[in-house]
Every structure is written in C-alpha cells, then in structure tokens.
Amino acid sequence: MKYISTRDNNLEFSFEEVFLKGLADDGGLFIPVNIQPFSKEELDRFKKLDYTDLATEIIHPFLGSFITKESLKSLINKSYSTFREKEVVKLRKVGDLEILELFHGPTLAFKDVAMQFIGNLYEHYLEKNNSEINIVVATSGDTGAAAIDAIKNKKNLNIFVLHPNNKISSVQRQIMTTGPAKNVFNIAIEGNFDDCQNIVKSMFADLQFSKSINMSGVNSINWARIIAQAVYYFYSYFKINSSDKISFSVPTGNFGDVYAGYLAKKMGLPIDKLIVATNTNDILHRAISKGDYIAKKVSETISPSMDIQIASNFERLIYDISDKNSEITKEIMNKIKVNKYKINEKDLIKINKDFVSECINEEETLSTIKKIYNEYNLVVDPHTAIGVGALRKLNIKSRSIVLATAHPCKFPLAIEKAINKTEPLPDELNYILNEKEHYEILDNNVDKIKNYVKEKIS
Numbered sequence: 001m002k003y004i005s006t007r008d009n010n011l012e013f014s015f016e017e018v019f020l021k022g023l024a025d026d027g028g029l030f031i032p033v034n035i036q037p038f039s040k041e042e043l044d045r046f047k048k049l050d051y052t053d054l055a056t057e058i059i060h061p062f063l064g065s066f067i068t069k070e071s072l073k074s075l076i077n078k079s080y081s082t083f084r085e086k087e088v089v090k091l092r093k094v095g096d097l098e099i100l101e102l103f104h105g106p107t108l109a110f111k112d113v114a115m116q117f118i119g120n121l122y123e124h125y126l127e128k129n130n131s132e133i134n135i136v137v138a139t140s141g142d143t144g145a146a147a148i149d150a151i152k153n154k155k156n157l158n159i160f161v162l163h164p165n166n167k168i169s170s171v172q173r174q175i176m177t178t179g180p181a182k183n184v185f186n187i188a189i190e191g192n193f194d195d196c197q198n199i200v201k202s203m204f205a206d207l208q209f210s211k212s213i214n215m216s217g218v219n220s221i222n223w224a225r226i227i228a229q230a231v232y233y234f235y236s237y238f239k240i241n242s243s244d245k246i247s248f249s250v251p252t253g254n255f256g257d258v259y260a261g262y263l264a265k266k267m268g269l270p271i272d273k274l275i276v277a278t279n280t281n282d283i284l285h286r287a288i289s290k291g292d293y294i295a296k297k298v299s300e301t302i303s304p305s306m307d308i309q310i311a312s313n314f315e316r317l318i319y320d321i322s323d324k325n326s327e328i329t330k331e332i333m334n335k336i337k338v339n340k341y342k343i344n345e346k347d348l349i350k351i352n353k354d355f356v357s358e359c360i361n362e363e364e365t366l367s368t369i370k371k372i373y374n375e376y377n378l379v380v381d382p383h384t385a386i387g388v389g390a391l392r393k394l395n396i397k398s399r400s401i402v403l404a405t406a407h408p409c410k411f412p413l414a415i416e417k418a419i420n421k422t423e424p425l426p427d428e429l430n431y432i433l434n435e436k437e438h439y440e441i442l443d444n445n446v447d448k449i450k451n452y453v454k455e456k457i458s
C-alpha cells in the first residue's frame with residue numbers, strides 16, 4: 001500500500017516511512033492513497049477468526065513489504081501475550097449496554113492495544129537496520145504509560161515522554177514513572193497537554209534537530225496505531241453477530257480512536273454512526289454538531305486523557321471531505337492555526353453521514369458512573385462514562401457498542417467522588433504505589449527540552 005501526506009498528495013511513501021516518521025515533513029498526516037474495502041466473502045471468513053488472526057488479516061494489507069504475513073502474525077501474538085484477556089478485548093453486556101473493554105493490557109487503557117504492537121514493529125525494523133531511534137511523545141496520561149511499557153528495555157530505542165505537570169491522575173503518573181528502565185525518560189512540563197504536544201511538534205519541525213537524533217513519534221497520529229485500533233471494531237462487530245449496521249460510541253480526545261472506526265467503515269464494516277463523545281473540552285462536538293471548529297482554553301476535567309482542544313487526527317477527515325484535495329486541506333489547516341475554521345454546510349452534511357457527537361459535562365459524567373453502578377453493579381471509568389452518557393443522550397436507532405477506554409482504577413478520585421468507593425488496582429500493578437518515581441519537571445520551553453534530550457542520549 002502506498003501513502004501520501006494530506007498536505008501534498010503528489011509524493012508517495014511506503015509504510016516504513018509512514019511508520020517511522022509519524023508526521024510528514026510538510027506537517028501533514030499520512031493516509032493511504034486508496035483503501036480497498038473487504039468483500040462480503042472476506043468479511044464472512046473473518047467472522048470465525050480469533051483476535052490475533054483477525055488482526056493479522058486486517059493489518060497486513062497496510063504493511064506491504066515491511067513484514068511477511070507469517071512474521072506479522074507472530075509479532076501480533078507476542079504483542080498481546082501480556083494482556084490479561086486471552087482475546088485481548090472483552091465485550092460485556094449489562095442491561096441495555098454493550099461495553100467493549102479495551103483496557104486489559106499492561107497499563108490499563110486502550111492505548112496498549114496499539115502501543116504493544118508498535119513497540120514490536122520498531123524491534124522488527126531494528127533487527128534489519130542497524131540504527132538507534134529516539135522516540136519523543138506527548139501524553140495526556142495514558143499514551144505515555146503504554147508507550148513506555150512497549151519500549152522499555154528494547155535495544156537501540158530510547159523514549160522521552162512529556163506530560164503536563166500535575167494535570168494527570170497520580171495513578172496515571174505512577175504507572176509511567178515507576179520501574180527504572182535505562183532507556184525511559186519522563187518529563188513533566190509546566191503547562192497543559194497542548195503545550196506538550198506543541199513542544200513535540202516543533203522538535204519534529206526542526207528537521208536538523210529531529211534528523212540528528214533520529215527522532216520518531218508514537219502519538220495518536222501514527223498510522224500504525226490507527227490500523228491496530230481498527231481491529232477491535234471488526235472483532236466486536238463479529239462478536240455481536242448482527243446482520244444490521246451497528247454504531248459505536250467513542251470517548252474522544254485526539255480523534256484517533258474514533259478515526260480508526262471510520263477506517264473500519266471504509267474497509268467495509270457495516271457501521272452506522274460513530275458517536276464522538278467529548279468532555280467539556282468540546283471542540284469536536286461543536287464542530288460535528290454545528291460546524292464550529294474553534295478552539296477554546298483547555299479546561300481540566302475528571303477525564304484528563306481527553307483534555308485536548310486541537311484534535312490532530314481530524315485533519316485526515318478534513319482531507320476526505322475536501323475530496324482528497326491537499327491544497328484545500330492545507331488552506332483549512334492554516335485557518336485552524338489562527339482559529340478561523342468554520343465547517344460549511346455541505347461538508348457538515350458529509351461528516352454527519354458517519355459522525356454524530358455529544359458533550360458530557362462533569363456532573364453528567366459523575367452521575368453516569370453512579371447510575372451504571374447502581375443499575376448493574378459495574379464500575380466504569382470517567383472516559384467510558386462519557387461514552388455511555390453520550391449514547392444515552394442521543395437518539396441512535398441502531399444497536400450500539402460503547403468503547404471502554406480505561407480501567408476505573410486509573411481514576412480513583414473521580415470514582416470515589418461518584419460512588420464513594422475505591423476501585424483497586426489489579427494485583428500485578430499494586431507495586432507501583434510504593435515504588436520510587438522517576439521524572440524531571442522542566443519549563444514549557446522547547447530549547448530546554450531539546451537540550452535535555454541531547455544530554456541524555458550523548
């Protein structure tokens with residue numbers, strides 16, 4: 001499969017380039033030139049596969065000559081061998097709800113599903129290519145932990161993780177910063193997630209710097225993450241065994257996970273609506289419901305992994321609705337930069353064929369956690385509660401699955417506030433509570449971060 005950048009579709013790239021670079025040099029995002037949907041026969045055959053075989057079938061067409069199908073299969077098996085569920089994810093039916101639990105990986109959030117896979121893709125690449133790669137990534141809490149777990153102790157790889165100081169839950173931070181691996185560096189930035197993201201973006205944009213350290217990115221725009229996430233949409237659809245279209249409610253921040261659902265739809269999965277469920281950082285809700293893509297100040301919520309204003313992956317959708325015109329996409333991205341993008345009516349109609357949205361505020365999040373607990377004796381995390389809350393507020397006709405993106409024990413304060421009880425960590429993670437944490441607090445200043453990185457790798 002060949003890829004182009006959303007901002008210049010004249011040049012073509014291989015999967016290897018797309019994977020290692022993450023972001024195109026022109027600032028655009030990579031997407032396939034063309035996506036061939038699976039046939040009805042292929043989908044019927046996929047129904048019978050277990051998770052890792054299904055993942056192999058879905059992911060392989062995107063990888064081209066990067067890896068053989070056999071090696072990919074064993075790579076995927078290895079990636080998911082650390083999960084607490086044999087089938088990687090778990091579809092749980094409680095009352096009127098169907099909840100897809102994606103948090104059974106080592107760091108208790110759905111990010112593990114893609115990140116464990118990515119860690120092994122790097123390893124596969126480095127087995128054939130003698131080089132050292134430095135990964136730099138910004139996190140709103142869960143990406144960092146998942147990336148660290150996937151990369152720690154791997155040869156010829158270092159990872160630098162930037163998180164907003166004091167703006168993630170303490171359990172989120174402890175999972176990231178405990179466990180001393182020589183190739184892991186945690187940095188707490190005096191700022192919010194968007195500041196962290198901006199630092200990483202400008203480090204990439206400084207080509208002299210990024211090339212000199214062989215810098216690579218694993219944030220949610222990395223195409224390898226998207227394709228790994230598309231798999232569970234297929235898996236859960238087959239598990240439900242419906243002949244009708246179904247919808248998915250997706251707690252959304254950077255628009256990566258829900259975009260993976262959109263990709264699954266383009267690959268032929270009969271999805272009705274993708275529900276973009278946001279917290280009060282509701283730029284995507286305002287965009288999808290009214291065309292109003294205007295960033296406001298980030299507010300801190302009890303669902304910190306979604307405290308984001310600029311949803312990077314949205315650019316991929318913009319490219320699509322602009323009829324794959326990279327000039328128009330570029331113009332729109334320039335408007336977004338100065339906060340002047342209003343989606344026109346024609347484009348909004350196109351978007352609403354696939355996406356609807358809802359915003360769930362703090363009070364509604366807490367009351368949803370409480371309601372689900374009272375109704376079904378099930379504790380869901382605040383992000384998942386937003387997915388449930390959005391689905392219940394909207395009037396969706398089709399059968400719907402809510403993506404459960406994190407384990408509730410990651411957000412003990414929110415859970416306690418909602419239902420007055422705490423949710424324990426799984427036994428194998430209890431140790432993090434007493435372990436020494438390793439991180440440095442640095443200013444929101446890109447030059448300081450660059451110097452820090454250079455110092456650590458020299």
Ligand SMILES: *Cc1c(COP(=O)(O)O)cnc(C)c1O
Pocket residue numbers: 109110111142143220251252253254255256257258305306383405406
């Ligand atoms: C990252 C994250 C999200 C948001 O996912 P995006 O792909 O950024 O939209 C939602 N919930 C949890 C728990 C997360 O960690």
